[in-house]
Amino acid sequence: MFVSHLTLHDFRSYGDVEVPLDAGVTAFVGRNGQGKTNLVEAVDYLSRLSSHRVATDAPLIRAGAEQALVRAAVVRDGRTAVLEVELNPGRTNRARINKSPLPRARDIVGILRTVVFSPEDLALVKGDPSERRRFLDDLLVLRTPRLAGVRADYERVLRQRNSLLKTIYAARGSSREAAIATLTVWDEHLVASGSELIEARLALVADLAPYLGKAYEAVARGASRDDARVAYVSSLTMLADPAGEEAVGRLPSRDLVAIAFRDELARKQDDEIGRGLTLVGPHRDELQLTLGPGEDNRLPVKGYASHGESWSFALALRLASYDLLRADGDDPILILDDVFAELDADRRTQLAELVAGAEQVLVTAAVPEDVPSVLAGTTFTVAGGEVTRVER
Structure with missing residues (x-):
């Protein structure tokens, strides 16, 4: 192409x-x-x-x-x-x-x-979690274009649900009860699109992980392909264990993700109403990046890696993306x-x-x-x- x-x-x-x-x-x-x-x-x-x-x-x-x-x-x-x-x-x-x-x-x-390498790539490892979520979702959509609609649906429902949470906080009596009943409907919309997005992200991270290790070995002096790791950290308690290359073959199904999502929304409902924000879901998840030989010596790239290591990790993420897309055909x-x-x-x-x-x-x-x-x-x-x- x-x-x-x-x-x-x-x-x-x-x-x-x-x-x-x-x-x-x-x-x-x-x-x-x-x-x-x-x-x-x-x-x-x-x-x-x-x-x-x-x-x-x-x-x-x-x-x-x-x-x-x-x-x-x-x-x-x-x-x-x-x-x-x-x-x-x-x-x-x-x-x-x-x-x-x-x-x-x-x-x-x-x-x-396309796969873009740019000076802004340092934000992938040093920036906010939103940078890493965007990296994941952009790659998701390139591999499976219909997920652009799922992503857009989730963002639309999230905005409307947050607006409703603020309305509930300010409402009293029967108006508040009616608004909470409406919240249940929006919860289901959020779970439907959010569970599909989380399921796709988990599978993507599992697919990307082996390419990342190979790419980091290629760009970092003296590194091995086991040094760089990537894992998906969910805001849903039932899915809290990071899912990376170790998760291949045992990723949770969309139904399990949906159950975890509903459970967490119910558990956090009072907090969400008090803050007027949706506190769980793919918009609160993180892509965990770590470096180090062996499980006991592994540290987060953000905050611990040198400037050179951070650049190597950012380059490896882009190279891994390229290799994964190339493997698709x-x-x-x-x-x-x-x-x-x-x-x-x-x-x-x-x-x-x-x-x-x-x-x-x-x-x-x-x-x-x-x-x-x-x-x-x-x-x-x-x-x-x-x-x-x-x-x-």
């Missing part, structure tokens, strides 16, 4: 730009602020309908414009499909495949698959966004050698020297809104 042509209209800094691309390695080189990251961000947006840099679509629209357009010709197994998304902040985004409108924009998710597009400038010479070389064989690699760099020689390929200079191919 690779992108053979990229078109942007009023996306970020670009009014209009057309960029022909090839399989293999393509580097976009230019000083900071010239728009090179905007190009690869657009490709990634078509994959996930979200940016690896910002949380909402509004910053993606060029100043003074009302909407933006991202279009890419994607080649897969010798056939080309044109994917297109129209971004409309405050309104519904629209998506098309080969000019045919899709019922929902999210129906385009997963057709193009397609080479994802690899995007290396200004990542080499953040790495020491050894990690730079190791990463470049590991990804050089991908079907398509898109690299951004401030200067040509930041791109390792093993990734020599097509180069574009990016300056003043112009994207120019460098002829060799």
